[in-house]
Amino acid sequence: MINEIRNHIEENKEAILKVSHDIHERPELGFEEFESSKIMCDYLESLGYEVKRGIGKFETAFKASLGSKGPKIAVLAEYDALPGIGHGCGHNVISAVAAGLAAGLGPLIKSNQLKGQVVVIGTPAEETGGGKIELLKLGVFEDVDYVMMVHPGSTNMVKRGGTALVELQVAFQGKRAHSSVPENGINALKALIQIFTGIDAMQGEFPLGININGIIKEGGQASNIIPEKASAEFIIRGLRLMDLKQVKDKIKRVIQAAEVMTGAKATYDFKLPYAERYPNPVMADKFKEIMESLGQEVVYPEPQMKLGSSDIGNVSLYKPTIHPYIKIGDNLKAHTLMFTEASKSSCADDMILTAAKALAELAVKLINDSGLRQEVNDAFKAQVPDYSDFKFEEV
Numbered sequence: 001m002i003n004e005i006r007n008h009i010e011e012n013k014e015a016i017l018k019v020s021h022d023i024h025e026r027p028e029l030g031f032e033e034f035e036s037s038k039i040m041c042d043y044l045e046s047l048g049y050e051v052k053r054g055i056g057k058f059e060t061a062f063k064a065s066l067g068s069k070g071p072k073i074a075v076l077a078e079y080d081a082l083p084g085i086g087h088g089c090g091h092n093v094i095s096a097v098a099a100g101l102a103a104g105l106g107p108l109i110k111s112n113q114l115k116g117q118v119v120v121i122g123t124p125a126e127e128t129g130g131g132k133i134e135l136l137k138l139g140v141f142e143d144v145d146y147v148m149m150v151h152p153g154s155t156n157m158v159k160r161g162g163t164a165l166v167e168l169q170v171a172f173q174g175k176r177a178h179s180s181v182p183e184n185g186i187n188a189l190k191a192l193i194q195i196f197t198g199i200d201a202m203q204g205e206f207p208l209g210i211n212i213n214g215i216i217k218e219g220g221q222a223s224n225i226i227p228e229k230a231s232a233e234f235i236i237r238g239l240r241l242m243d244l245k246q247v248k249d250k251i252k253r254v255i256q257a258a259e260v261m262t263g264a265k266a267t268y269d270f271k272l273p274y275a276e277r278y279p280n281p282v283m284a285d286k287f288k289e290i291m292e293s294l295g296q297e298v299v300y301p302e303p304q305m306k307l308g309s310s311d312i313g314n315v316s317l318y319k320p321t322i323h324p325y326i327k328i329g330d331n332l333k334a335h336t337l338m339f340t341e342a343s344k345s346s347c348a349d350d351m352i353l354t355a356a357k358a359l360a361e362l363a364v365k366l367i368n369d370s371g372l373r374q375e376v377n378d379a380f381k382a383q384v385p386d387y388s389d390f391k392f393e394e395v
Contacts, residue, residue, distance in 0.1 A: 002361055009100050009357055012104075013353060015046075019040065019095060019096045019099045020092045020093060020095065020344070020349065020352055022039050023036045023087070023091070024343060028081055030128050031058060033124050033125075034059070036060070036080075036095070037061070037079065040098075040099065041122070044099065047103055048106055048110060049065060049102060057134070057138065064121075066105075069116075069117070070117055071116045073117065073148065074141065074144040075120055076094075076120075076132070076148070077095040077121070077149075078095065080127050081127075082127060087343050088336055089339065093152045094149060094151060098149070098356075100355075100357075100360075101359045102118065104360040106118075114364060116367030126311055126312075130271070132311035134272075136318065141319060145320075147315050147316075147322075148287075148321070149312065151326070152342075154328075154331055154332045155327050156326055157299050157301055158284035158285070158288045158322070159279050159300050160279065160301040160307070160323075161307055162274075162277035163237045164239065164273060164276045165237045165244075165309035166236050166270055166271060166273035166274070167235055168234040168235075168251065168271075169231070169234075169268065169269045170266060171229065171230065171268070172188040173264060173265045174186035174227065174263070174265075176227070177225075179226055182226055186228070187227060187262060188228055189220050191258045194257070194261060195214075195255060196214060196232075198251075198258065199214070199251065206243075206250070207238060210236070210237070210247055211236075212235070213234065216231075217233055239276060240276050241392075277323060279324075280321055281379050281383065283322045283376055286372070296327075316384065320380040326351045326354075327351060328347050
């Protein structure tokens with residue numbers, strides 16, 4: 001069966017890589033991935049999958065299903081790009097791997113050799129919009145048993161976690177005046193700057209691992225005018241969602257203090273948070289074993305390595321999930337033009353096919369081996385905190 005799957009992927013090699021290249025050539029921002037979503041849906045339909053487009057409330061989300069009974073394995077596709085640099089996070093690679101798995105397993109499910117279900121879920125706006133979070137809330141993952149995807153990088157790696165993250169947007173409304181008579185105005189920019197200085201002043205009170213970065217988006221139009229409007233955007237990262245909640249409460253006090261000091265009125269909005277990531281250790285080790293059988297070296301993360309954030313973390317709170325990294329080049333830095341080039345390279349193409357084979361084989365093992373499924377489920381229960389009563393809207 002495994003050789004059949006690998007052969008199916010090789011037979012569809014040109015079409016799978018075309019998915020990657022076509023998405024790469026048409027970079028689209030989050031929730032605007034109309035062409036990229038269509039490329040994926042059209043290809044999956046050509047493989048015989050039942051495709052539902054525009055699922056949930058997003059025109060660019062989709063769900064492609066095959067099989068009607070047995071364990072349900074979800075493989076996730078991302079396809080949003082970054083402004084100015086295109087696919088500098090390699091989401092075209094992620095989509096192509098999902099397409100490759102679908103090509104590999106499709107014939108076995110249709111012929112009833114593999115008694116399970118495969119669903120490819122298209123998840124828009126990973127970079128900024130948290131598409132997976134919204135799809136979770138809408139119940140798209142409710143009937144899924146196991147979730148898998150890969151992410152390109154400089155190393156084949158399993159068990160790398162991720163930090164929790166929440167975005168804050170804050171704006172101040174003041175009163176315009178000539179800068180020669182500042183007492184006649186209310187300086188919105190000064191109020192905004194108090195947020196930056198206040199956050200810096202409170203760093204020692206934040207939980208361990210908190211990292212905050214902000215930019216000013218609006219701060220006035222001329223130096224001889226007291227600005228009546230000013231706005232900023234912050235990304236707050238922490239080790240856990242509970243840590244972000246503590247930080248949020250402190251930052252709200254900083255905003256209130258800035259209002260009192262300056263007289264400007266604030267509006268602010270904390271977006272839905274990205275959760276920390278819990279890669280399932282049993283699934284991860286099995287993926288590592290399979291990749292090594294395909295001639296790949298796979299490592300574990302260094303204890304103190306820097307971690308990013310992704311909305312796959314939210315999925316990992318509810319379903320056994322893996323998010324391994326696959327090597328598409330050396331010494332790559334995500335969100336750079338170098339990474340954009342690497343994500344369409346021959347190295348990336350080779351790894352797309354290899355990772356698709358490995359994920360497909362892992363899916364087969366999960367479907368066929370009830371003992372493995374029990375190990376995975378037991379590890380999930382032991383590893384992941386109970387977030388059933390957690391109010392994400394409060395973070």
